[in-house]
Amino acid sequence: MSLKDKLVSSFFAFEDYIDADSHIHEIRNKAIKTFEETGFPTKKEEAWKYTSLNSVLKEDYCVFPKKENSVEFKEVKKYFLHEIDTYKIVFIDGVYNSFLSETTHDKVDVCLMSSALSKPKYKAVIENYFNKVAKSDSLSSLNTAFAKEGAYIFIPKHREVEKPIEIINFATGNEAALLLQPRNLIVAEENAHVQIIERHQSLTDNAVFTNVVSEIFAGKNSSIDFYKVQNDNHGASLIDNTFISQKDGSNVSVHTFSFGGKLIRNNLNFYQKGEHINSTLKGITIIEDKQHVDHNTLVNHIEPNCESHQDYKGIFAEKSTGVFNGRIIVEKEAQKTDAFQQNNNILIDDKATINSKPQLEIFADDVKCSHGCTIGQLDEEALFYLRSRGIAKKEARALLMYAFASNVLDSVKIPEVKARITKLIAKKIGVNLGFNL
């Protein structure tokens, strides 16, 4: 039985067992129908031209893990941002783990999707926001159909969450192959501020396939910083579908750091539904072996006077493949838009591949839109300069690579995250940079 058939047939059992209210029930049924009709995307679709899911879909995934699993804190401490105090929402094999988590209901809600979906107190928010910005493409629909657990973050007007929130999904590897579908909802009302760090981590080399959907709503003048750390084991594949709806004057930034995992696809969609909005999309990708990372971004400028900045850097070694498909749409009402998109890539080895497709679709005339894309190598002269000053080849190369990628880090606002990423880059390049940031 193919994974698609398995999912469709297990849907009804799933529906009976979680017993959600009628509103969600309808959305779920519609979503499974959409998925049944479209199935998993194939390379024949333009948006999936460079990424094939075949190697991921061939595994026999367990859709509902039977038993609750647990892990020791000391085993997983290194995956937390333990240097500073944070709120934590931790899931183990898709099930909430209260022992590792630290949630709150004090002025802001940092808690669970499962309770938000079932408790009447959250009903208004769920009705207003749930599945309101997510697209109905096949993978998002699949997630919607099985939406049950994930992070629920609600920040009311004029509130600032005093410490960052970590969302961590662990996979224990107790199942030979596991399918996870977390569903996150983040709502920041007017003038609210929040910082979020999201991580998917499998603890063994067993196959894990995560299809996550995050819906983010930024109210007037709110600000949201979202950091995605993707440094998973080589058995793990991730499809990250993030949808962001922004209102007037809001400021949302998403940083994606892709170092690990077998196949990663980031579908990052921004919808600017107001004026004077600022959207930032940045990413560093450093991969090797047969890893595959695909960044698929969309910024939809709907109203006038908005800005968007995209900057993606990639370093590709061995047989790895990088894909960048960035799309900027400027609607005809969106005059005075300032949209910028950049994608720079370095190929280290002969078998590495880059496919880049930066797209602009512009319907307004008074706009400033530009994109740039480069593919190249490390500058031989710069290498020579460093080596002539007694720096070994490996370190010299590492320094240049770090310099290439590091300006993406400039806009990271949490120093500990910056330090963590710097360390990860150094580890990935295989050197000790000899300095800490």
Added chain:
Amino acid sequence: MSKYTEDDLQKELETKEYKYGFYTDIKSDTFPIGLNEEVVKAISIKKEEPEWMTKWRLESFRYWKEMIEPEWANVHYQKPDFQAISYYSAPNSKPKYDSLDEVDPELLDTFKRLGISIDEQKKLAGVAVDIVMDSVSVATTFKKTLAEKGIIFCSISEAIKEHPELVKKYLGTVVPQKDNFYAALNSAVFSDGSFCYIPKGVKCPMELSTYFRINQAGTGQFERTLVIADEGSYVSYLEGCTAPSRDENQLHAAVVELIALDNAEIKYSTVQNWYPGNKEGKGGVYNFVTKRGLCEKNAKISWTQVETGSAVTWKYPSCVLKGDNSIGEFYSIAVTNNFQQADTGTKMIHLGKNTRSTIISKGISAGQSQNSYRGLVQISPRAENARNFSQCDSLLMGNKCGAHTFPYIEAKNKTARIEHEATTSKIGEDQIFYCNQRGIDTEKAIALIVNGFSKEVLNKLPMEFAVEAQKLLEISLEGSVG
């Protein structure tokens, strides 16, 4: 085009109708509408082609039958009914002409109105013209001068008869019969076109040029051009198009194949001004063209195009950089106004070592038109030290039009160096104000600014063409400023 003055432009701007929208009544030898194997055979027989050619056409037709019309381009139009088109039409006054005196005077008059004064061009521009009107060559000039150098420049049907070994060797090698839907259709039913062969080491002493024109109502045009530059040779080839006003949509599906052997250079320039449809978007030509060049070692192919006409344009002049050290260039200006739609760009396929390519594309959209750049830069694993530079700039006038960029960049070699940049802008109010202040009216100011914007590409055109192209830009954009 040299006699063109400001007053002429003034007059055109006032009338604001398609300048070349007249219809010459010449008796045409037109086939009944529809397409089947019999029609393909009949075309071949009519053109007195050898058997291998008939077979080749039939083979193409069979491929075509299996194919479906592509839909991926960013254009929307009513699909032509391929069974409602007549696939052959030739001016009646056959057979050949030895001199221009024998040519139907009405036809000559048409060319005069098109601005191609054959006599004048003979004297002034030094351009040899192989005029294609409704598919069959009717006048060829300077043939003797070219013949002395061993250059073959004739219609493709003539080449099939007189130089079958060359045609057989190269036809369909760059654009295979089953390359795409329109190429297959063209291969099956192509009516005529130009053939050019430059022998080893010869530099063609003049610009070669053809003028295409759609004349007969409801006649699809299927031109086939084959240019072969043998080792170490050079040729500059110009192609210009104008078509009369028509209400129903006309189809134009041409195939152009360029072959540059070792150390050869081909420069191919196009000014395309098919009828774009009226202000309501009615009528106009569908232009679905496949153009591709193959570069052997150290060879160079340069495409320059100015696209101002057609209701729908679907065109990607490409370079296959097969040989080491070969060079591909693409310079393009695409202007769309009213309801025109253009999806155009290039493909640079880097196969050889040290291959280089440059892409400069300027898109100007006005009215309610849609203008897309679609390009592919592909570096194969064996293409060491490949280099590409691409620049796509768009200029928008008003918020009812659209400018789109769809670049595809695929690198499979670590030594590749690729740069791509794209910008979108509008004509600044301060720029217009500056011109107005100095007594230049807004319409002229726009023309001035657009010319400046397109200069990088216009500079690449041969001189005679550059003048014509500049004027075309002005005409195409008339009335687009609100």
